[in-house]
C-alpha cells in the first residue's frame with residue numbers, strides 16, 4: 208500500500224486539478240454564453256385538473272450552444288450557481304418568459320400564467336420583488352401572471368431573514384410563490400408553518416411510484432393539509448395515464464409532466480396548444 212501511496216496521491220490530485228480546470232472552463236463558457244445571449248426559455252404546460260384547461264407553463268432554461276446544440280440545465284445550473292451567475296439566468300428567464308407570454312396571448316393563445324424558477328441566490332436579492340414588478344408592469348401584465356418556484360431547501364439554507372422577507376413581499380405584491388420539489392427537503396413542514404405561500408409542487412419522487420398504496424396515502428395527506436392551509440397542489444413528473452387519473456382523483460389542482468407535454472420552445476408550445484386534448 209505504501210509503495211502505491213504516492214502514485215495514488217498523484218492520481219488523486221491530478222484528478223482534482225482537471226476537475227477544477229474543467230469547472231473553470233465551464234464557468235467561462237457560461238459567462239460567454241450570457242454575453243452572447245445563448246440562454247432561452249422552454250415552456251412545459253400545466254393543466255388544471257378541474258377544467259382540463261391550460262393552467263400555465265413552467266419556464267425551463269436551455270443553453271443554445273453554437274456547436275453542442277441545446278444543453279440541459281443539468282449541465283449548467285449548478286455551475287452557474289457556483290460561478291455566481293445564476294441570478295442573471297433566472298432574470299433572463301423572467302424577461303424572455305414574459306415576452307413569450309405577451310406574444311402568445313397576442314396570437315390568441317389563452318395562457319393564464321407562467322412559472323419561473325428562483326435559485327437561492329436569486330431569492331436572496333432584496334431587490335427581487337421590485338425587479339419582478341417592473342418586468343410585469345412594463346409589459347402591461349399583472350403580478351398574478353407570474354408564479355415563482357422556490358426550492359424548499361432554500362429556506363433552510365437561508366440563515367438570514369432576507370429570504371423570508373422577500374417571499375412575504377412577493378406574495379404581498381400579488382405574485383404566486385410555490386415550494387418546488389416538495390417532499391424532498393428536511394424541513395417541508397416547518398417551512399409551511401413559517402411561510403404564507405400559495406402552493407406546493409409535489410416532487411416527482413412522490414408521483415412516480417403511483418399506483419402504490421403508500422405513495423397515494425402520502426399524496427392524500429398532503430392534499431388534505433394543503434386544503435386546510437389554502438394552498439394549491441401541483442404534481443410534477445406525471446408520465447402515465449394512471450399517474451394522471453390517480454393524481455386527479457386524489458385532489459391535486461394542477462398537473463405537469465411528459466404525458467401532457469414536454470418542455471418546448473415557443474413555437475413548439477404553440478403547436479402543442481393547437482393539438483392538445485385532455486388524456
Ligand code: C2E
Nearest residue numbers: 267268279280284297300324325326444445446464465470
Ligand atoms: P425542476 O424545477 O424540478 O423542473 C422539472 C424538471 O423535470 C425539468 O427538467 C423537466 O423537464 C422535468 N420533467 C418534466 N416533466 C417530467 C416527467 O414527466 N418525467 C420526468 N422524468 N421529468 C420531467 P429540466 O428542464 O432538465 O430542469 C432540471 C432542473 O434544472 C429544474 O428542476 C430546476 O431545478 C433547474 N432549472 C431549470 N431551469 C431553471 C432556471 O431558469 N433557473 C433555475 N434556478 N433553475 C432552473
Ligand code: CA
Nearest residue numbers: 265324356387
Ligand atoms: Ca421548478
Ligand code: CA
Nearest residue numbers: 387388408443
Ligand atoms: Ca420540481
Ligand code: CA
Nearest residue numbers: 387388410411
Ligand atoms: Ca427538481
